[in-house]
Amino acid sequence: MSGLSRQPRPTGDDGSSPVAPAHAGRLSQRLGRGLVRGLPLLWLALFFLVPFAVTLKISFSSPATAQPPYLPLLEWDGGLEGWREFFEALDFQNYQMIAADALYRDAALSSLGYAALATAILVGIGTPTAYAMARASARWQPILVALVIVPFWTSFLIRVYAWIAILKPEGLLNAALLKLGLIAAPLPILDSPYGVLIGLTYAYLPFMVLPLYAVMSRLDPALTEAAADLGASRARAFFTVTLPLSLPGLAAGALLCFIPMVGEFIIPDLLGGSDTLMLGRVLWSEFFSNRDWPLASAVAVLLLILVVGPVVLFREAELRREEAVEGAHEGAQR
Template sequence: MSGRLARLLVRGLPLAWLVLFFLVPFAVTLKISFSSPATAQPPYLPVIDWQGGLEGWREFLEALDFQNYRMIAEDALYRDAALSSLGYAALATAILALTGTPTAYAMARASKRWQPILVALVIVPFWTSFLIRVYAWIAILKPEGLLNGALMKLGLIASPLPILDSPTGVLIGLTYAYLPFMVLPLYAVMSRLDPALLEAAADLGAGRARAFFTVTLPLALPGVAAGALLCFIPMVGEFIIPDLLGGSDTLMLGRVLWSEFFSNRDWPLASAVAVLLLILIVGPVVLFREAELRREEAAEGRGR
């Protein structure tokens, strides 16, 4: 009996916490996204009248409407922000896949003694403050910054390039901040590849490049997919990077949500933006999970 109770506690405590502080908040957000802003405390209407019984619920439900979603659909600002969030995230994910693959490949081909050190070197920046690492780029990218200074000294450019406060600045920041998230899953897959496969490819006359593209890369694709998902989702909702490196013209949903909440104090509209953001990222997750399940089934069918 006490064993069953213990099992229930072990499984149930984290579950209860996450339901209460992760799932229920989404339900609350969804509800408030159908409310209207109000100069009250809390700053939205309607508020559920728990004493009102069935009648109170009816009034509550009748006061909800789609006006926030209409606003999002009609005002070009939100559509542009959604599209450019997806665009930035997709472009940065592609850059990450292109830069992360050779990095992870090199790590996996390093000697066994070096591999743990290289992994640690990739992880350490991830442990240091995100805000500070993004902030560090301001000094490098700004017009009188180090990068422009170096390029001008080398005579490559005559006047400073406007990299800070531009889309390029955002892409550099995204690539920089998320590189470990792409490299580590890729490395995990590549370091487990059987070296005999590459030897076989070499024996059959494939050069290094051919072996990489026909053997390593196809087998590493699950790692690329995992890394891409791990980067893409948080990047769509990124706030700090567009805020510090993107200037006032960079539209991203995370930033729109932030300003609706903190500057305009329109909680219902901010909630509707959160729901929109969530819808945008659920699609890729579902696709990935399905691919994952299919692969697992295939692996189990082969393995046992």
């Protein structure tokens, strides 16, 4: 067996194995992928999970005339006995109060109603707007997108205040309608539900248009051309081809609008008047007027549950849609 002698392993100029750089490269790639995945999780942990845990803890506390205005406080040097006393002092009293008081139920239903109605209006306005932008020439599309984004260059609060000057009885809108002879007396739009809906529609319209435009601009024009060749009108081609393919963008835009509108405070406060009941106003009142931080934290947890629900439903619908598409694709291959 002397003829089968083992060949020496090749080495580099410095005596190191050439396999080492490849192994180091794979290790660096794994570290890079782990870093890319870990940073968003770290961001969520620091700026969502930790604040939510603090809010959840305060929601089980009791109001107190102290600083901070709630009890109990966790004493880190109390040992196991201190932890036991801390958890025993927590209760569900704030959630029981929310369940028993019709104010919070009415505020939640009102917030959901305003957000749902405004989202429906945004779908009706944003869909044709995004479609027109997607069908415009390539030279005009960047200009149209810029015009949609321009309102973000101005403070949100200033834009809402501008609507006060437009909607008040002696404002620009009523003055124009009176001059045209369309109305005999100023319309009570400000400090009414109509003012809230107008403000919500104006403020969140870009969040509906941009996701829809992003999806519609990537659709193949040959699809609508094929529908037209088969005898479909432009309207029928839109509702049977373009709109179904744009549903992911429509759903994303609806969520981007619905979720923040449920907790909106500035627009109902400035355009809706004192009679407008929404969770955002109730939350502000409990925090700053009543200084009842535990009850306000419980309202905030309720608000989070209301806005997370649609996200979970959307995610489940997307998973079912993806499974259906994969199943149809596999069936076509067979």
